[in-house]
Amino acid sequence: MLPSADSAPAHDPYAALRVPDFRRLVSARTLLTVATRVQGLVVSWQIYHLTNNPLALGLIGLSEAVPSIVVSLYAGYVADSVRRKNIVVVALAVLLLCAVALAVLASPYGIGLLAKDALYTLPLYAVIFVSGIARGFMGPALFSFMPQLLPDRALLPNAITWNSTTYQASSVLGPAIGGYLIAALGVANSYIVSTTLLALALVQFARIAGRALPPMEGEKLSLKDSVLSGLRFIFSNQLVLAALSLDMFAVLFGGAVALLPVFASDILKVGATGFGQLEAAPAIGSVLMAVFLTYFPLKRRAGRKLLWAVAGFGLATIGFALSKNFFLSLFLLFLTGVFDSVSVIVRSTLIHIYTPEYMKGRVSAVNNIFIGSSNEIGAFESGGAARLLGTVRSVVFGGLMTLLVVAITAWRADKLRKLESGTK
Numbered sequence: 001m002l003p004s005a006d007s008a009p010a011h012d013p014y015a016a017l018r019v020p021d022f023r024r025l026v027s028a029r030t031l032l033t034v035a036t037r038v039q040g041l042v043v044s045w046q047i048y049h050l051t052n053n054p055l056a057l058g059l060i061g062l063s064e065a066v067p068s069i070v071v072s073l074y075a076g077y078v079a080d081s082v083r084r085k086n087i088v089v090v091a092l093a094v095l096l097l098c099a100v101a102l103a104v105l106a107s108p109y110g111i112g113l114l115a116k117d118a119l120y121t122l123p124l125y126a127v128i129f130v131s132g133i134a135r136g137f138m139g140p141a142l143f144s145f146m147p148q149l150l151p152d153r154a155l156l157p158n159a160i161t162w163n164s165t166t167y168q169a170s171s172v173l174g175p176a177i178g179g180y181l182i183a184a185l186g187v188a189n190s191y192i193v194s195t196t197l198l199a200l201a202l203v204q205f206a207r208i209a210g211r212a213l214p215p216m217e218g219e220k221l222s223l224k225d226s227v228l229s230g231l232r233f234i235f236s237n238q239l240v241l242a243a244l245s246l247d248m249f250a251v252l253f254g255g256a257v258a259l260l261p262v263f264a265s266d267i268l269k270v271g272a273t274g275f276g277q278l279e280a281a282p283a284i285g286s287v288l289m290a291v292f293l294t295y296f297p298l299k300r301r302a303g304r305k306l307l308w309a310v311a312g313f314g315l316a317t318i319g320f321a322l323s324k325n326f327f328l329s330l331f332l333l334f335l336t337g338v339f340d341s342v343s344v345i346v347r348s349t350l351i352h353i354y355t356p357e358y359m360k361g362r363v364s365a366v367n368n369i370f371i372g373s374s375n376e377i378g379a380f381e382s383g384g385a386a387r388l389l390g391t392v393r394s395v396v397f398g399g400l401m402t403l404l405v406v407a408i409t410a411w412r413a414d415k416l417r418k419l420e421s422g423t424k
Helices: 020-051 054-079 083-107 107-112 117-147 153-185 187-206 225-233 238-254 255-268 271-295 302-322 325-352 359-387 391-412
Strands: none
Touching: 020 054, 020 083, 020 117, 020 153, 020 187, 020 255, 020 271, 054 117, 054 187, 054 255, 054 359, 083 187, 083 302, 083 391, 117 153, 117 302, 117 359, 153 187, 153 255, 153 271, 153 325, 225 238, 225 359, 238 325, 238 391, 255 271, 271 325, 302 325, 302 391, 325 359, 359 391
16 A cells, blocks of 8 residues: 555655556556567567577567557657547557457467468568557657656656556566466467457556647647657757667667577577576566665766666676576576666656657657667667577677767767756
């Protein structure tokens, strides 16, 4: 039970959670994240065991990133033009239909229609492509809808931290559940579980009261000018641009997660259950750091701490690539999550604080291209590099590139380096 408002301390770590619609949003997003994490883990496990090809894992990310990037700028315009709750509900309904399609394809009926070999992956990639479109529209709408649920702008930093904390917590739960589901129930039944969770998320989102769009400042812009205004805003703000660029390139080059099926099956030899634990380890680190930052927010030298955190992410990634011990690998992945959590919270806070409410859809769309899609493109880069260099060397290369990006950012972005608290 949450503490009462009368006994709340000067810094109330539960302030945002006292808002009913924000609690509904958090619970719905938790269900959504667990469902998509389970689904993503099952898809990658299924495709790798159909193809035995690490590049096929990279193509999963590419299949989702390409449509998401293509629609993102338009999706940002829509998020600033249409009630954001409506966009989220429609996008979630499409994701639910995609989950049903994956469950059907994995069932005996689906296998009966298609050969159970590498060709069987083509319909899977098609479903992932459609889900990428839905996520491209959902991202800007969900990002810009969250602040509308708060009665006081002062609650925003606390809401961002809780949003990140619950996201990371559900990211822990999803892979852990997914690994056990694959081992205990098989691929088809695991898809059914993720479909059920998505249905529950849709119901919970529908319970949130809709909000009118924030008032525009100035005259209404055309589609082209509106989209370009979001790009101009980001590229004219060194703090936001540096934080986005740092995170984007770190994720692009430093992500070992896309190759975890290879590490679990061929290097560490821990099977589906171990695969789920490896997937969950970064999120465990992230959620623990996010909880810590909820009680002890960054108040001094936030920019320098961000740079050190991304450097730590790169070093932990290199260590993971070289590890042959399962428990050491788990610990190093845990550390990548700890360091990544700092980056996520600082970046999200900067975007929310420095972006006007009426532009948040468009700015979030650019953020989605920078960060959201870089996860998927990073997965493709990891798969391609693994095909060329080998799995271990490709992850080491990614970690080294992350360290190089940190060095360049620290040198060029003096405003980020000198940033104190991340708030105005």
